[in-house]
Amino acid sequence: MSRIDAHHHLWRTDQGYTWLDEPSLAPIRRDFTPADLSAELAANGIDRTVLVEGGRCDPGEAAILLAHALATPQIAGVVAWADPSDPALARTIAGYRGLPGGHLLVGIRSQVQGETDPGYLDRPAVRAGLAVIGSHGLAFDLVIQADQLPAAARCARALPAVRFVLDHLGKPPIRGSGFTSWAAGLVDLAACPNVTAKLSGLTTEADWGSWSVDELRPYVSKAFEVFGVDRLMFGSDWPVCTLAGGYRAWVAALRSMVPDEARDAVFGGVAARAYHLGLE
Structure with a gap:
């Protein structure tokens, strides 16, 4: 069984990742290359990965990411950016x-977390585009905020033929209050059998310098309760995770929270199935 990291990024600072200009992100405002990735994987016993779009939000990024994947044996798949409401979406996917x-x-991802309209995922044009993504045999990654979980659940119920992958457990409010409302939204979304979820991005939702396993455990435990062993997968969210301890720290933390009998699924099997990687 391949050990799979279902969520990481690569970028160069001269390629349009303007969100990195945020002052607090100075530690990751540098190039992260396939060679850097390979070193992290080797150090942590990870065999294969899924490379995810990095917030550039334009179709030109896809060529860069796919070229990285073609040249990097560890990268088993790419989730590229596309606008699901674009009438030319099918042509964009064919071009990719x-x-x-x-x-x-x-897979395809768009930055739904940045949409101010709470009904964005209810829009007919968006749902039509998501159906197109599904018809092309691709998953759609849901990068959303906790308050967008109910809309995501409505969307997943309305499109049962589309494979949805929830990134970062819906970004729970670990640094604040709101566990109950986040958990309720997660329960609703997990009730849709066409949704899987990534155990990723949690350390950066906590305090970057002082998070602990005990602080994260209730969120991981809730995810296991509602998704079960067979619909949860490990993702590093590297290099973003370097803001909050790094790759090794997150792998160690998650391994301590995943039951022994679930490790093959969480650290490989679920990602292989969710993204049709052909690695099982």
């Missing part, structure tokens, strides 16, 4: 698949 490395396209 025609690029070098296009056969490694396994």
Whole structure:
């Protein structure tokens, strides 16, 4: 069984990642390359990965990511950016698949977390685009805030043929209050059998310098309660996780929270199935 990291990024600062200009993100405002990734994987016993769009939000990024995947044996799949409401979405996906490395396209993501309209995922144009994504055999990554979980659940129920992957457990409010409302939203979304979720991005939702396993455990435990062993997967969210302890710290923390009998699924099997990686 391959050990799979289902969520990481690569970027160069001269390629349009303007969100890195936020002052607090100075530690990750540098290039992160396939060579850097390979070193992290080797140090942590991870065999394969899924490379996810990095918030640049334009179609040109796909060619860069697919080229990285083609040249980097550890990268088993790419989740590229596309706008689900774009009438030309099918043509965009076909264009991605025609690029070098296009056969490694396994999913699409857009930055839903940045949408101010709480009904964004209810829009007919968005749902039509998500159906197009599903019809092309691709998963759709839900990068959303905790208060968007109810809309995501409505969307997943309305589109049972689409495979949805929840990133970062819906960004729970670990640094504040709101566990109860986040958990209720997670329960609702997990009731949709076409949704899997990533155990990723939690350390950066906590205090970057002082988080603890005990602080994160209730969120991971709730995820296991509602999704079960067979719909949860490990993701590093590297290099963003370097803001809050780094790759090794998150792997160690998560391993301590995952039951022994669930490790093969969480650290490989679920990602292979969710993204149709062909690695099981």
